[in-house]
Amino acid sequence: MDYHPLTKCDPFLSLEPPQRHVFIKQHRLCFNCFARSHGVGRCPSKINCRVCGKRHHTLVHFGNATTPSPSNEAPLAPGNQEGTIPSPVTMMTNLSCQKVVLFVTCLVSVSDKSGRLVTCRALLDSSSQASFVTDSFAKKLELPRSLSPTPIQALNQMLTSALGKVALGVTPSQRKSPALHIEALVIPSICDKVPYQVIDKQNLKHLRSLPLADPHFCKPNEIDVLLGAEVYGDICLPGFRKGQNGGPCAFRTIFGWVVLGKVNSLEPSSLFSFYTTVSTAVDVSLKRFWELESVPSKTFMSPEDKLCRYVVSLPFKEKHPSLGESYLQALRRFQLLEARLAKNPTLRLAYNEFLRDYWEQGHMALVSDLPPSPQGYYIPHHAVWKPHSEPLELRVVFDASAKTSNGRSLNDLLFTGPKLQSDIGGI
Template identity: 35%
Template sequence: MVDSASQPNLITVRMAHMLRLKRNNVNVTIQGAGQMSKLVRESVFTQIKSRKENFCCGVNFLVMDKVTANLPSQNISTTGWKISSELFLADPSFNESQHFHTFFPNATRVQLGGQLPMLIDSVFGWIVAGSANSTMCTDSTPHSYRVVAVSMLSLEESLERFWKTEELAVRDKYSVQERQCESFYKLTTTGNNEGRYIVRLPRVPDFEVMLGESKSSALRRFEQLERKLEREPKLKEGYHEFMREYIDLGHMRQIENSKNDDFPVYYLPHHPVIKDSSSTTKLRVVFDASAKTSTGFSLNDALRVGPVVQDELLTLILRFRTYQVALVSDIAKMYRQILVHRDDISLQRILWRFSPHSPIQIFELLTVTYGLAPSSFLATRTLQQLALDGVNNFPIAVTAWQNNFYMDDFIGGTQSIEDAIHLRKQLTKLLAKGGIELRKWTSNKLAVLSGLRGDQIGTQSVLTFSPNETIKTLGICWEPEPDSLRFDSEIISNDEQATKRTIL
């Protein structure tokens, strides 16, 4: 069945079984007429060949129990159609009730006349499509209807669908690839003497084949960056300050240029991102692991992303409204508190120098790095692991930790000031076990913040929830004193008239 409105290719379970095709696990939702959805768990790959021409192409199919009802919905009489016997029909039984563009190289059409369907030439043979006059079995009046018509389900089929809808089934929220990523994390994650976690970068099976040469491209990007920094002294100052801090904190180290590059290496281009709303770091250096190598694949293409392990932001905010005493904080440099295994740091190399007159140096980033596909998973999953490891000593903190974190933001609370102070202290001790520091504490009750240093207390008038750079449009603000949420907008200035055009 050729369907010009269909995005995926579909095959029935029965056909895939008959052809003995190898099944692959997928997690895809198919949406059809009326926005009805169907979850598909398997796919197959096979070839389509024409019985008429020397045409062949490889196609991925999603596997479904049934693709469609019988088309046409009933047999159609073709008496008087006068289809030439010289035409090779793609489907000789097109008129019997039974179960793109690359297919039409010539697009030749033959009209049968009147209200009869047309014939369209394709690589599979001539396709019959269009309207046809026929007599419905329940009525003697002629009706014109589409050959490719949607038939109504029988009562038996409707009842069967109802029972299937009511069936209980165990659904794994992770795809096969995400489950493999989770297993890889559990198998490879370790710790050091300081309590910091050491993680591995999850790779796809063809990792070494996909990853090509990247140094020359990173060098060109660095030279462009350096010229930009020379043109903007203020930006250069902030960039240099960020990189010096990276070195001083031991988050990256210099290596010799002559170091062996025979094993997999990747050079990360980098660029600045400026966030004026941040109360701590206005300028952040972001590393581009999506830059293509000589093979056409990037590091991100060769790494697994990993599943989402935290609740959605809306869920956290709704839960946040149930607490009488609100408590908000965030983690200082969350990604950089987690170390990357020594066998993977060669994939996090950068080119850098503080002066254009000095030779370009090679550095390796030693911690989880912004811009890598699995970084978000590695960071948030490590927070969960920290909670699991501390469940016996910090039970209150662990429960809050698992339910009230979004990326590096803690958005929680309790029902009393005493419980909030106890929760704050337990959270601080729990994170300290993993070398992680909570900062910018804020509450709607100032008594909760007693005993904290000034540099540990966040803004006490307005706190903007900023999960990460990729979700900047949320714009949700919390006012601690009245304990209210609001949206701030800078679309209209005070001296500008509000019109539809300016708002859009």
């Protein structure tokens, strides 16, 4: 594993400040020093942002109030920040008590971890800059998930972030071709059931002879996948059928014919609006975060607190303890751990981050005296985590009870000390 500070991590440095902010928040790091062991309110570092002086790292500062810009570039106009391509608004509006607007839905198949085709319901959206998949469906597919700190902007500049990113192979329902290979952002939910009301299709005679991509388009059902503008052109095929008297029209796709437009509803109607865009620009809601999370730039410590910083030696029972050889056992358990982490990229990433934090805080250092010294003790370690937590909650356990070649462990040679809590019978 390659341990290096986050300040020297090229993938992290290539992100925009808002993306770095999301990354740090997802991994529960300190916004000031990037450590995992504490939050920004308890950060011992006396260094603040060099741009604004507030209690966060300079790498996650954003805003144009005091941020210098290159002299050979003109400042960008508000709402037109570099790297931002705003998507058109995708909106469904219903002002009549008997009319509703259909979204474009279809049944598709997605390959799971073993290559088996799983049928799901997809929403086609030419206004979305990215494709999405629900967290529940991604877990059902059991596909490997990678980190994706991309901010997702919604209507009224509301901001959220993805739970990760997965590679999907999408084909027409229960067919293996044609296939679309996309990277989809994982989010908890795409939308409510679509359509939002039961549709009256008795008067849709112009659709009866068409092989529909979603035969049950008139009934509310869950949406598992959203296919965005990046693949929209690969989905559409020649073929269009116009609706009668302002009714819904249909066009042909690789999945079959899809339906969209106004149609009669069998239930009272409501008003719904949607807007989806993936943005790397500075967002107003992120600026508000600093206003809410900012703490005093100076940490005050009492004289007693300043004196409570000390280092003690291990309390050995013997003056010259004898430990056997421990390197080979620790190496063997480390190799087993590596094989286990190789099968779970998410767990491996969290494990690396935990150890990187240990290294950055000075709790461990690179061993250079190989072959190993017989005087040392090599502690095996392993992970304990909650498999369904988001983000992954993990801690590393160091097994100082592991026996060496002479049958003794490090814990065997140390005093345990007095009990800090009374027995139940003595309370």
